[in-house]
Amino acid sequence: MNKIYVIGAGVEGQEGFSRRSLELIGKADILFGGERQLQLFPEFAGEKVVIGSNLSGIVERLNSRKGLAVVLASGDPLFFGVGRMLLRNLDKDALEFLPNVSSVQYAFAKIKEPWDDTVFVSAHGRGLKGAVDRIVSNDKAAILTDDVNTPAAIAAELIERGRDGYTAYLCENLGGADERIRNIDLHGLLKIKAAPLNVLILIKQFEAAGDEYVPTLGIPDEEFATIKKLITKEEIRVVTLAKLKLRHDMCLWDVGAGSGSVSIEADHLLPNGRIFAMERNEQCLGFIKQNLNKFNTRHVTLVPGEAPDCFEDLPDPDRVFIGGSGGNLFDILDAVDARLPAEGRIVINAITLETLTAATEYFDNAGYQVEVTTVNISRTRPLTEYKMFEAYNPVYIIVGVKN
Structure with a gap:
């Protein structure tokens, strides 16, 4: 032949x-x-x-x-x-x-780093957001950039997501007389116009051995940066995640994410999935970015904006958690219902009878299977002479399963 x-x-x-x-x-x-x-x-x-x-x-x-x-x-x-x-x-x-x-092999040899644990990403064709989704899901990434998705653009998107904890190696014109390798942080990359022929290597940095967060179910509330009371309490969070019935490859929408605690807890339950944390409050957005970085989440994308307007560019969900609706509950549920597949689940946490009534009424009218669980939590008060319980407001966990 x-x-x-x-x-x-x-x-x-x-x-x-x-x-x-x-x-x-x-x-x-x-x-x-x-x-x-x-x-x-x-x-x-x-x-x-x-x-x-x-x-x-x-x-x-x-x-x-x-x-x-x-x-x-x-x-x-x-x-x-x-x-x-x-x-x-x-x-x-x-x-x-x-x-x-390959240029990637050569680049790793030059910076003297092993590359057998690296994810390889081509920004060409995948687009900026798709490329960064893969980067944040891993501790080490080698990226082949293009004229649009430049090293500076990738750095800007990572910083916008609150994922600036990487050290960067910008490897330009490898093998040529003008070869240059620069070790820099993401903020430094913003100021550099890279050569067209480049390989960008990003390595996640940790403060010290043992500081990386080890996933556990039920992270203590005080571990999250948040506005007071705008957090789903630890015990409620665990029950909520159980009611969502997450599988490894699902897409979860977290509407009214607050501190991002539910998304962060769900992150290690969805190793092959995607999570979109939506929030309109500017102060909350800052706290969510801090928390995503602290807990080194890999599959969570922060979506600033008002629901349901911010749903448009997102992939269809398999599961939806609504922790806050901003008074738009019916509009949010209508928009979710149009995108949710059969057997999809919506879980709503309510603390008022008005929200409980409105949610159950919507689900009944839309033909969903409905289950409501009331959770009453009391904790012992810390640093007191006697062990006394402090009660929290009851929370209604409403589950709607689409027929």
């Missing part, structure tokens, strides 16, 4: 190619590659074809090839490279891959 050889170019020019790769390139009748790769072989006698934006044209040329064809790619062709496109459009048996050291 007349094979197509897909050969990775390393960061060291021709010196980085294996002997077999150089022999195949020397024998080739047609050589495909980006302008930078083709410039490595100025004396190539055959036809050179630049791989640009017209990838369909490249596939047609490869399908109608005569003689030996070689495709040059950067590093490992199957690592965010042209290899995926070729496998999707050509006969797999016609392809042979000869990988080289």
Whole structure:
């Protein structure tokens, strides 16, 4: 069979190619590659074809090839490279891959960090928010940026989410005469216009060994930064999470997040899911950012705004928790009902009979299965001579299951 050889170019020019790769390139009748790769072989006698934006044209040329064809790619062709496109459009048996050291491998070697525990993110095509969602879900990330989703833009989005606890390595023009690697924090990245050819490495920083939060159910209330009384109490939080019946890959909406305590508790219950904490109060938003950072949440996205207006750009939920409605309960429930699938659950925490009545009335009229649990909590008072109980207001936990 007349094979197509897909050969990775390393960061060291021709010196980085294996002997077999150089022999195949020397024998080739047609050589495909980006302008930078083709410039490595100025004396190539055959036809050179630049791989640009017209990838369909490249596939047609490869399908109608005569003689030996070689495709040059950067590093490992199957690592965010042209290899995926070729496998999707050509006969797999016609392809042979000869990988080289990728820019990401080279970058980690330069900064002297292991990379076997790294998540790899390409901002190209995924978009800024999608890329940052993956970054905050991990402790170490290598990001391939583009002209729009630049290192500065990624840093700005992380800072906006209150996730500035990363050290950054901006690795530019790797392998070239103008190679530069800068170790900087996210705020410093905001001021830098990075070279077009760059790899951004972000590593989550912890204050000291053992300071990372270990998930437990029922985080003490005093651990959260919050406005007084705008927090779902520890015991209520645990019962609420039980009523939500979360599975590992669900999408949870937390409406009226307050301190973000429910989202933070749910974070480790949804290792493959997504959580959107919605809040309109500016002071609460500041506290939520502090809490998300403190507890190193991985799957929570803060959504500032008024419900239900802020629902529009969110993925459909599997579960919805409403801790505060700002007087818009019916509008919120109507908007949620339009997006919630069958068997989806809504859990509402109410402290007034008016909210209890309104919620149960809505669920009954909309054909939901309804369950209400009243939770009365009393705790012993700390630092008193005698053990006396202090009672908290009862909370009505209302569960609506969509038929």
